[in-house]
Amino acid sequence: MSDDKGNVFYDGESARPKRVRRPSHFPNPNASMPTTVRSASPRASTARAPHADDLAEALDTAEAAESADSAESAEGGEEKLRSGIQSIEVGFRLLEVLTDEPRAMMLRDLAQRAGMSPAKAHRYLVSFMRLGMVAQDPLSGRYELGGFALQLGLARLARVDGVKLARIALAGLRDTLDITLGIAVWGNQGPTVVHWMESSHPAKASLKLGDVMPMLSSATGLLFAAYLPRSKTAPMIERELAGAQHYSYGSTPRTAQALEVALAQVREHGAARVEGMLLPTIHAFCTPVFDASGDLALGLIALGHEGAFDIEWNGVVDTALRTCAEKISYELGYSPTPR
Numbered sequence: 050m051s052d053d054k055g056n057v058f059y060d061g062e063s064a065r066p067k068r069v070r071r072p073s074h075f076p077n078p079n080a081s082m083p084t085t086v087r088s089a090s091p092r093a094s095t096a097r098a099p100h101a102d103d104l105a106e107a108l109d110t111a112e113a114a115e116s117a118d119s120a121e122s123a124e125g126g127e128e129k130l131r132s133g134i135q136s137i138e139v140g141f142r143l144l145e146v147l148t149d150e151p152r153a154m155m156l157r158d159l160a161q162r163a164g165m166s167p168a169k170a171h172r173y174l175v176s177f178m179r180l181g182m183v184a185q186d187p188l189s190g191r192y193e194l195g196g197f198a199l200q201l202g203l204a205r206l207a208r209v210d211g212v213k214l215a216r217i218a219l220a221g222l223r224d225t226l227d228i229t230l231g232i233a234v235w236g237n238q239g240p241t242v243v244h245w246m247e248s249s250h251p252a253k254a255s256l257k258l259g260d261v262m263p264m265l266s267s268a269t270g271l272l273f274a275a276y277l278p279r280s281k282t283a284p285m286i287e288r289e290l291a292g293a294q295h296y297s298y299g300s301t302p303r304t305a306q307a308l309e310v311a312l313a314q315v316r317e318h319g320a321a322r323v324e325g326m327l328l329p330t331i332h333a334f335c336t337p338v339f340d341a342s343g344d345l346a347l348g349l350i351a352l353g354h355e356g357a358f359d360i361e362w363n364g365v366v367d368t369a370l371r372t373c374a375e376k377i378s379y380e381l382g383y384s385p386t387p388r
Contacts, residue, residue: 341382
C-alpha cells in the first residue's frame with residue numbers, strides 16, 4: 050500500500066500494495082510512524098532491518114581490506130627504508146670533506162669539494178650545527194667538525210676490536226685466495242701469533258697460536274722491528290744479532306747495519322717479505338695494520354710454498370693483503386694523512 054505522496058507499505062492482507070493516506074501529524078507524541086519501504090515489488094514483504102550477523106560480516110570485510118592495505122603500506126615502507134634516505138647521504142658528503150680536511154673550511158670551498166651549491170650546503174650545515182656534528186668559527190666563519198663528531202669517534206674507538214675485525218676480514222680472504230693466513234700482535238716476548246687460518250693445502254710452517262716469531266728471520270718480526278719504537282724491540286733484536294754471528298737463515302741480517310737496510314726496505318714497501326729465510330721453500334708477507342694514533346696495531350700474515358705462492362710485490366697476494374689491512378686500519382680510525 051502507499052499514500053498519496055507515493056509512500057508504499059504492505060498492509061499484511063493483499064498481495065499487492067494499496068494506497069492509503071497517512072495523517073499529517075500524530076496526536077499522540079508516543080505514537081510511532083509506520084514502517085515504510087521504498088520498493089513497490091511484492092518482494093517488499095521480505096524487507097527487514099540489518100541483522101547483527103550482517104553488520105559483523107561487513108565489519109570483517111572492511112577490516113580485512115584495511116589489513117591488506119596496511120600490509121601493502123608496511124611493505125612499501127620497508128622498501129623505502131631499505132633504499133635509504135638520500136638527503137642524509139647527500140649531507141654526509143660535507144662531513145666526509147671536513148673529515149679529510151685538516152683545517153677549518155670556508156663555505157664556498159666546502160660546498161665545491163662536496164659537489165653542491167653553497168646555498169644547499171649552508172642548509173645542511175645549519176642542521177649539522179644544531180646537532181653538534183659541525184661547528185663554525187664565530188670570527189672567520191669557517192666550518193669544522195663539532196663536538197658530537199668527536200664523541201661519535203671516541204665511542205667507536207672504545208668498541209672496536211682490531212683482532213676481531215682482522216679475523217672476519219681474513220676469513221673472506223682465505224676463501225678467495227686459498228692461502229694460509231694469520232694475525233700477529235706485539236706481546237711481552239715479541240711478535241706473537243694470535244690467529245691462524247690454514248688453506249686447503251697447508252704450508253708446513255709448524256706454527257701455532259702463541260708462537261713468538263723471530264725478529265730478524267721472519268716477515269712478522271721485520272715488520273714489528275720496522276714500525277715499533279726501538280725501545281720495545283731492542284732487547285730481542287740484540288739477542289738475535291748476537292746469535293746470528295754463529296748461524297743464520299738465508300739472507301737473515303747478521304749485523305746492525307744489515308738490519309737497518311732491511312728495515313728501510315720494509316718501510317719503503319710498506320710491508321715485510323721473506324723468501325725462505327725462516328723455513329726453506331716457505332715464502333711470507335706481513336702487512337701492517339695501524340690504529341687511530343698511527344701506531345702499529347697488528348700484522349696480517351700470509352705464507353705459502355715456493356711455486357704455489359705469489360711472492361711478487363704488487364702481486365695477487367701482496368695486493369689483497371694490503372687492501373685488507375687498509376680497510377681494517379680505517380675501521381680502527383687510522384688516516385694516512387695527518388688530521
